[in-house]
Each structure stands twice: as structure tokens, then as C-alpha cells.
Amino acid sequence: MTTIFDVKNMSYEVNGKKILKDISFTVEKGEFLTIKGPSGSGKSTLLECLASLISPSSGEIYYKGKPLSAFDVTDYRKEVSYGFQNASLFGETVAENLAFPYLIRDQEFDRKRALELLKKVNLSESYLEQKVTALSGGEKQRIALIRNVVFMPEVLLLDEVTSSLDEATRHDIGEAIRRFNQEEGVTVLWVTHNTEEIKNATKTMEIVAGQVEVDTHA
Ligand SMILES: Nc1ncnc2c1ncn2[C@@H]1O[C@H](COP(=O)(O)OP(=O)(O)OP(=O)(O)O)[C@@H](O)[C@H]1O
Numbered sequence: 293m294t295t296i297f298d299v300k301n302m303s304y305e306v307n308g309k310k311i312l313k314d315i316s317f318t319v320e321k322g323e324f325l326t327i328k329g330p331s332g333s334g335k336s337t338l339l340e341c342l343a344s345l346i347s348p349s350s351g352e353i354y355y356k357g358k359p360l361s362a363f364d365v366t367d368y369r370k371e372v373s374y375g376f377q378n379a380s381l382f383g384e385t386v387a388e389n390l391a392f393p394y395l396i397r398d399q400e401f402d403r404k405r406a407l408e409l410l411k412k413v414n415l416s417e418s419y420l421e422q423k424v425t426a427l428s429g430g431e432k433q434r435i436a437l438i439r440n441v442v443f444m445p446e447v448l449l450l451d452e453v454t455s456s457l458d459e460a461t462r463h464d465i466g467e468a469i470r471r472f473n474q475e476e477g478v479t480v481l482w483v484t485h486n487t488e489e490i491k492n493a494t495k496t497m498e499i500v501a502g503q504v505e506v507d508t509h510a
Pocket of ligand 1: 306307311329330331332333334335336337338
């Protein structure tokens, strides 16, 4: 088994207040972990640390055995992709957004791959040429999700990506995430409170008073 994350005695402190208190846990390759906890408990803070957007105040996060601080951030982001609520799209069209991952890799846009991904989140091919300003919130969220997996990452970190959406859209996105995990082996860490979404997980983590409690689903 490959250990993806090994979090060792990590704390995160802001303005003298300890949000995460000396937490330790591991995440193995292919796991589907959901993270829950009361508002303000530190769920986003934890994901932001794992995404290398912020640094822990103390302790260390190892990614595949190497401390996060030793990685080049650009290389790291290619492997560990981060999606959040109300993710913003840019440019004019959906195609521009899905072409962006190719642009930063100096590669030619693969239209076929883009169409295949649209299908995975239940959107028709015509969406490729749609203007981003014409999309609904749920459509934007689906495009943002597939933009994260144009080049399949090793890890998907997701922060409440479905919380403002209706049940049907939620289901579509949840199903796509489940498939990325089961069919493509992506390791998923997903902040969500939705019981349907939690059911797909192999583990649930709860953050309570700065500590993590892990429940391995039997
Ligand atoms: N940059 C910051 N400056 C001040 N306080 C911060 C900062 N970042 C986080 N916090 C505080 O840390 C705590 C944890 O925030 P975080 O966003 O991680 O919680 P959360 O569990 O994701 O909450 P929610 O479910 O409401 O999104 C909160 O009390 C928040 O106000």
C-alpha cells in the first residue's frame, strides 16, 4: 500500500488560537475519505494545509514520504488538485477553461477528452462552446470539477463542492467523484456533511475541538 498523506503532529494556529491541535493521521492511495465537523472547526484549514496553500504552525505533512515543504508547488499542484465551493471559471467559454490545464503543460487541447469529461458529469457536448456567464451555479461547479481532472490527479481535495446545489446536481457530481475514485484510483478527501455522499466513503473523519476522529466504515 502507498501512503499518500502522513500527517504528523500538525497544529495550525491563527491569532493565538489553535484551530488544529497536534493532529496525526494517514491516508492511503485509493482511499475515499469524507471530512465533517461543526462550522469553524477547521475543515477548510486542514484541506488548505494539504493543498499547500497555507503552512502548518508546527508538525509536518508528508506526501508520498516526502515533506510537503520539499516540493515545488507547481509540480505538487499537478498531483494534488483542490476544488472548492463556488469555484470560479475564467475566460469566455467552457472550452477555454478545459483547455487551461493543457496550456500550462504546453500541450495541445484534447477536445475528445473534454467531451468525455462533460459526459461524466451529465452535460451534453454543446456545453463546450457555452459562455461561462450563461451557466448555472451547478453547471459551473461541474465544469470546475472536470477542469481539476483533465489530467487525472493523484489526489482530489474537495471543499463543500456540492453544498449549494440541488439534489439532482449533487447526485451527478457525487457520482462523478465516486467514479474518479473507483475507476481511476484517485484518492479523494472531501469535506461534506451530506449523508448520501458520506455513504460512498471508505472512511469518515470528524474534526471536533481541533482533534480528528476517524471512523473506518465497516
Ligand atoms: N486567516 C484567518 N484569520 C483568522 N481566522 C481564521 C483564518 N483562517 C481560519 N480562521 C478561523 O479558523 C477557524 C476554522 O476555520 P475553517 O474555515 O477551517 O472552518 P470550517 O470547519 O471549514 O468551517 P465551515 O464549515 O463554516 O466552512 C474559524 O474559527 C475561522 O474563523
